[in-house]
Every structure is written in structure tokens, then in C-alpha cells.
Amino acid sequence: MDPKGYFALVLHAHLPFVRHPEYDRFLEEDWYFEALTETYLPLLDVFEELARDGTHFRVTMSLSPTLLSMMTDPLLQGRYVRYLDERLEALAHERRRTHGDAYFHPVIQFYHDRYGRLRRRFVEQDRMDVTRAFRALADAGHLDILTCGATHGYFPLLAANEESLYAQLSMAVRTHRRILGRSPRGIWLPECGYKPGVDRILNEFGIQYFFLDSHGLLNADPLPKYGVHRPVRTPGGAVAFGRDYESSKQVWAAEEGYPGDFVYREFYRDAGFDIDQPHIHKLLHAGVKTFTGLKYHRITGKTDWKEPYHSGWARDRAAEHAGHFLFNRQRQVEWLASFFDRPPVIVSPYDAELFGHWWFEGPQWIDFLLRKMAYDQNDIQSITPAEYLDRFGDLQTVQPPECSWGAGGFHEVWLNGSNDWVYPHLHAAAERMSALVNRFPEADGLLRWALDQAARELLLAQSSDWAFIMKTGTSVDYAVKRFKTHIHRFDRCAAMAESGGYDEGYLREITERDSLFPDMDYRIFQLRPYI
Numbered sequence: 080m081d082p083k084g085y086f087a088l089v090l091h092a093h094l095p096f097v098r099h100p101e102y103d104r105f106l107e108e109d110w111y112f113e114a115l116t117e118t119y120l121p122l123l124d125v126f127e128e129l130a131r132d133g134t135h136f137r138v139t140m141s142l143s144p145t146l147l148s149m150m151t152d153p154l155l156q157g158r159y160v161r162y163l164d165e166r167l168e169a170l171a172h173e174r175r176r177t178h179g180d181a182y183f184h185p186v187i188q189f190y191h192d193r194y195g196r197l198r199r200r201f202v203e204q205d206r207m208d209v210t211r212a213f214r215a216l217a218d219a220g221h222l223d224i225l226t227c228g229a230t231h232g233y234f235p236l237l238a239a240n241e242e243s244l245y246a247q248l249s250m251a252v253r254t255h256r257r258i259l260g261r262s263p264r265g266i267w268l269p270e271c272g273y274k275p276g277v278d279r280i281l282n283e284f285g286i287q288y289f290f291l292d293s294h295g296l297l298n299a300d301p302l303p304k305y306g307v308h309r310p311v312r313t314p315g316g317a318v319a320f321g322r323d324y325e326s327s328k329q330v331w332a333a334e335e336g337y338p339g340d341f342v343y344r345e346f347y348r349d350a351g352f353d354i355d356q357p358h359i360h361k362l363l364h365a366g367v368k369t370f371t372g373l374k375y376h377r378i379t380g381k382t383d384w385k386e387p388y389h390s391g392w393a394r395d396r397a398a399e400h401a402g403h404f405l406f407n408r409q410r411q412v413e414w415l416a417s418f419f420d421r422p423p424v425i426v427s428p429y430d431a432e433l434f435g436h437w438w439f440e441g442p443q444w445i446d447f448l449l450r451k452m453a454y455d456q457n458d459i460q461s462i463t464p465a466e467y468l469d470r471f472g473d474l475q476t477v478q479p480p481e482c483s484w485g486a487g488g489f490h491e492v493w494l495n496g497s498n499d500w501v502y503p504h505l506h507a508a509a510e511r512m513s514a515l516v517n518r519f520p521e522a523d524g525l526l527r528w529a530l531d532q533a534a535r536e537l538l539l540a541q542s543s544d545w546a547f548i549m550k551t552g553t554s555v556d557y558a559v560k561r562f563k564t565h566i567h568r569f570d571r572c573a574a575m576a577e578s579g580g581y582d583e584g585y586l587r588e589i590t591e592r593d594s595l596f597p598d599m600d601y602r603i604f605q606l607r608p609y610i
Contacts, residue, residue, distance in 0.1 A: 084308075084412025085424040085462040086452065087320070088445070089290065091267045092119065092431035093143035093231055095544035095561075096595050100154055106364040107557055111149050112162040113372055115209070118435035120197050121442040123212045129449055130221055136449040137461040140213075140431065141225035141267035144254040145542070147210060148595035151258060156207040163198045165362055166372065170194060172358035173350075173373075182387045186375045189390050214259050223463035226251045226263035226286070229596070232541035233493045235274040235481055236502060240509035242516075242604045243541060244277065248284050249603035250538060250596055252610045257598060264465045265289065267428075269543050270493065271322075271484035278315030284608050288318040288464050290428055292484035296321035299477040308415055308423035310464070312474040319479055320464050325411065326427040329404055330438075337400045338438035341378045342392045345385050346437060348376040374439075397440040401447035409458045424467050425459075498546040504566050508537050511573055512604045522601070525581045530601035532586060533572035535593055537604075540565035568593070 094114060099105040122140075129136050142150075149155050170191040177184040205212055216222040228234065229250035237243040248266075255263045265288045266281060273291055281289060288310065296307050296319060303311050307321030330336055337343075350359050350373035362371045376385035377393070408425060415423040434441025452461055485492035494502070515530060522530050540562055548558035568589050575581050603609045 081422050082412075082460040083416040083458045084408075084422045085467060086408055086459050087424055087426045087462055087464055087467070088138050088449075089225075089267075089426060089428035089464075090122075090138065090140040090431035090434070091227075091428060092141055092146055093227060093267075093269075094146050094149065095542050096145040096148060096230065096539060096593075098149065098152060098155060098592070098594070100592060104158070104364065106367070106369065107554065108155070108158065109162070109364075109369075111155065112159050113370070114432055114436055115159060115201075116163070116194075116197060116372060117439065118432050118442070119209060120200060121435045122431070122445070123209065123216075124200070125442050125446040125449075126216050126221060127212065129446065130216065130219060134450055135453045135461070136221060137223070137463045137466065138221065138445075138449075139223045139225060139265070139463045139465075141227050142210075142213060142259075143227040143231055143267075144229045144251050145231065145595065147254055147258045150210050151208055152594070160198070160202060160207070163194055163201070167191070167194050167198065169350075169358045169362055169371075169373070172356070173354075176356065183375055186388050186390075189388075190373055210258050217259065217261070223265065223465050224255075224259060224263065225265045225267045226255045227267045228269045228543075229254065230538045230542040231269040231544060232538070233269055233272045233483075233490075233543040233546070234277055235272045235483070235490055236494060237505070237509070237541060238274050238276070239506050240513065241276075241280070241606055242513040243505075243509045244280050245606060245608065246512075246534065246538065246603040247541070248280065248286075249609045250599070252284055252286075252608075253598055254596065256610075270547075271295070271428075271482070272490070272493075272543075273319075273479055273483070274481045275478060276315065278313035278317040278319070280315070282316035284610070286317060288320060288468060290320050290322065290426065291479055291482060292322050292488060293324045294488050295319070295479045295482040296477075298482070299479045301477055303477055304475055305419060305423070308425065309419070309421075309471075310424070310467070310474055311479075312476045314476065314478055318464075318468060318474060320424070320426045322428050322484070323425045326404070326408060326425055327429070329407065330427075330429060330433070337404075337444065338433070338441070339378065340396055340400070341380050342389070342396045343378055344374055344388050344393065344439035345376040345378045346374065346439070348385050349374050393440050394443055397443040398447045401444050401451055404444075404448060405451050405456070405459075409456060412459050421471050424462065424464075426464070492550050493543055493546045495550060497552075498549040501546060501562055505537075505541060508540065508566060508569055508573075509604070512537055512569075512601075515573060515576055516602050516604050519576065520602070522576075525583070525586075526576055526579075527601070528586055528590075529572045529575040529581060531599045532590055532593075533569050533576065534601040534604060535596055535599050536565045536569040536572060536589070538596070539593060540569060565593075
């Protein structure tokens with residue numbers, strides 16, 4: 080017997096490719112190490128424990144090609160072990176420093192135990208490659224892993240050169256197959272950025288479905304009969320699932336969302352800023368105060384005074400919030416089912432890093448939610464979009480408008496006065512790259528090396544992350560430098576191919592630095608799938 084409705088939890092996991100072998104340590108590499116520590120490994124723990132317990136659960140999760148590339152990179156794998164060891168060493172000092180402190184010593188012990196477990200898991204169980212665990216969960220049917228653009232390029236603004244869309248998708252599918260052993264059925268369009276015609280290209284790659292923010296479905300032509308709670312087929316053949324605003328708001332909203340509860344961990348209080356001790360200084364980069372991941376306080380309230388974090392209290396509150404969320408979804412599907420001719424689907428997409436990194440208790444909340452959904456009621460069941468399509472394939476055809484899930488719902492986050500200067504460079508480089516593909520359809524030797532690296536550098540320059548960072552005002556100098564560096568490297572590689580004069584030392588250097596996509600083929604920049 081079918082439930083009254085279905086729930087699709089969708090987590091978008093992505094980070095830009097940050098790898099700097101030219102330095103012994105690099106501040107921005109910590110973005111990845113923090114995400115592993117606080118989000119990816121804790122989520123794997125949750126999913127694997129659910130599977131061991133025989134709990135029915137389904138989760139959909141994108142692993143972007145740049146993230147997969149970092150997860151499988153030996154340099155970053157080794158540096159992550161160092162990252163954990165440095166924190167374990169600092170925590171040993173912290174345990175001695177807080178001995179006898181009834182308020183903060185338990186928090187230090189909590190972190191010491193946690194980091195020890197994470198290190199054992201990463202080194203002994205995962206053998207330093209967490210993609211194995213994600214692949215096993217997908218093989219068991221618990222996890223549907225989506226692809227993304229190769230470097231998270233923002234499709235609506237790259238579409239001036241459709242060759243760029245084909246390149247982003249070709250390398251995405253290649254990477255997904257190489258690392259995860261299967262072709263992706265679905266995709267997380269970078270930033271949910273959609274433009275009519277993208278659906279046709281997705282269909283050419285065999286990608287069956289994608290996601291839009293609520294307004295992307297609700298403003299479609301004709302209007303979807305069932306709103307965002309049933310997917311629609313687009314003219315290009317791919318299926319679009321719409322974001323459910325109500326369930327998203329309960330988690331995301333700044334004021335009424337769960338992560339702001341006063342017993343949860345305070346993100347902005349960190350030992351890197353609070354504690355003036357030599358063992359904490361060793362965690363900093365060149366003495367620059369920064370986040371270390373060691374956060375000892377709970378939110379407490381809208382005050383500068385913060386009380387010590389209590390993991391047991393936070394865990395209990397996560398269970399309460401999971402029950403509250405499930406109750407609301409039950410009432411929601413009960414109401415929707417009253418006028419649907421088949422069970423509705425509630426699609427709740429989030430950035431994966433919300434769970435664990437920003438909202439420390441987020442993975443626990445997911446654990447409680449999926450367990451309660453499996454054991455405490457029969458109204459709603461977790462499902463993947465792929466499973467929903469397999470069961471209910473008869474869909475209304477509509478044309479969604481150009482849209483995104485960024486502020487304003489259109490393109491203003493990635494095209495504004497802070498970052499609009501990047502696009503003339505990107506469009507000119509894409510035209511030049513496609514011309515090189517036409518000029519040299521069967522390159523080999525040094526020519527092939529230069530062309531492959533040119534394609535690699537252009538994909539890296541196309542990352543939407545650089546424009547996003549420029550807009551938000553965080554790490555702007557780094558984003559500007561990365562964009563300019565990749566455009567410069569592209570230009571030099573393209574010039575080598577055009578002139579026939581090669582600098583092998585330079586090619587060797589930048590291939591070592593920008594080492595992702597080992598199966599690169601420059602011919603991905605053409606108007607057909609090249610996978």
C-alpha cells in the first residue's frame with residue numbers, strides 16, 4: 080500500500096577545487112577539511128548506521144566533480160590526516176588546560192573523542208578515500224548520487240557558448256563514471272540555474288531529472304496543475320522537480336529555523352579567536368586568527384555572553400526538531416493527498432554543508448528524522464526522485480522560465496557590479512577553445528597536452544564560486560586571483576597550440592597544480608556529448 084505522500088531529502092555537496100602543492104599548507108584548503116570533518120564524514124556515519132540497522136531510508140545527494148576530485152587526491156588525503164592530527168594534539172593540551180573545569184572540560188573531551196573517531200574512520204575504514212563509502216551506499220540503493228557541472232559553472236551565463244555547457248556536462252559524466260562506477264540519472268544544476276534549452280542538452284547526456292527553486296515551476300508555462308508537489312516534464316525531455324518552500328523554510332529561516340535554537344552549537348565562537356595559547360596558535364595560518372573547528376559554546380541567546388556547549392542537550396533538541404518537522408510533513412501530505420490522484424512528493428533541497436558545518440547538529444537531525452519516518456508513522460515515506468519517476472512517469476509538460484535559487488531568483492548573484500567583468504573573458508575563451516577543437520580534431524603529443532590543459536584551465540575559470548565569492552565579499556582577493564590565474568594559464572596553453580611553440584616546463588608545472596580530470600579530452604568543447 081502506498082503512503083499518502085513521499086519525502087525527497089536532497090543534499091547538494093560541492094566545493095571549488097582548491098589544491099596548492101606549491102605551499103606546505105594553504106588556508107583555503109581548510110574549506111575542504113572542515114567540510115569533511117563536520118559534514119561529509121558525519122553524514123556517512125549516519126547513513127551507514129541506518130543501513131546497518133535495516134532502516135528504510137532514501138537520500139539524494141550531489142557530489143560535484145570538483146569535490147569528487149579532491150576526495151580522491153592523494154595530496155589532500157595526506158594533508159587531511161595532518162589536519163586531524165594537529166587538532167588532536169591541540170586537544171590533548173586543551174584537556175590538560177581545562178582539567179577540573181566542570182563547564183568546559185566535558186566539551187574538550189567531546190571533541191577529543193570525536194576527532195579520534197573521525198581519524199580512525201578516515202584512515203582505517205575509508206583508507207583515506209571517502210568516495211568508496213558513498214559508492215557503497217549508492218550500490219545498496221540507499222543513496223542516489225547526482226552529478227553537477229564539472230566545475231559548478233553557472234549554466235544560464237555560460238550558455239552564450241553552448242560548447243561550454245557540453246564541456247561542463249561531458250566532464251561531469253566522465254568523472255561520475257570514473258569515480259562512482261555509474262552514469263548519473265539526475266543532476267544538480269549549479270545554483271539551480273536554468274535556461275530553456277538546458278533540458279534538451281541534459282537529455283542528450285541521458286540525464287533524466289534536475290531541480291528548480293519553487294518559482295521555477297510555479298511560473299512555468301502552462302502552470303503546473305499540481306504546483307511543486309509533482310514533477311513536470313520539460314520540452315527537452317528532462318524532468319524538473321520543484322523545491323517545497325514550506326519544508327525548506329523550517330530549516331533555513333534565520334529566525335524560526337531550527338539551527339538558531341539556543342542549545343545548539345555557536346558557529347561564530349571558535350578557539351582560534353578565543354584562546355591565546357601556543358597549541359592553538361599552531362592551528363592558525365601564519366598567525367592569522369581563523370576558525371579551527373574547535374567551538375566550545377552554545378548559541379545561548381542574542382547576547383555576546385555564550386554558555387558552554389552541552390552535546391547531550393543539543394542531541395535531545397535535534398530529536399524534538401525532527402519530530403516537529405515530520406509532524407508538519409504528515410499534515411502537509413494529508414492535505415495535498417486530498418486532491419491529488421497519486422501520492423505527492425515533497426522535495427526538500429539544501430546545501431549539504433548546512434548539516435554539520437553551519438548547523439553542527441544537522442546530521443543528528445537527519446538521523447532522527449529518517450528513523451522516525453521509517454518507524455513512527457505510515458503517512459509519508461522517504462524516496463529518491465529517480466524512484467518516484469520509475470513509479471509515476473506520466474507527467475505534465477511545461478516550459479520553466481530562466482531562473483536560479485539565488486537571491487532574487489534570477490542571475491543577480493552571479494552577474495552584478497562586483498563580478499560582471501569576468502564574463503567577456505569567459506565567452507572569448509570559450510569561442511577560442513571551440514575554434515581550437517575544430518582546427519585540431521585529432522591532436523596528439525605536445526599539442527594534445529597543451530589543448531587538454533587549456534580545456535582544464537577554462538573549466539576551472541568557469542566555476543560559479545569565483546563570482547559568488549566576489550559578490551558575498553568573503554575571500555575576494557583569492558577568488559579574483561584564481562579566476563585571473565586560470566584565464567592566464569588558458570591563454571598561454573591556447574597560444575602554444577596556435578603557434579606550435581611549447582614550454583614543456585610550464586605545462587608540467589600547471590598540470591601538477593591543476594591536476595583534476597585525469598581523463599580530460601579537449602574535444603569536450605563541441606556541440607555534442609563527448610563522453
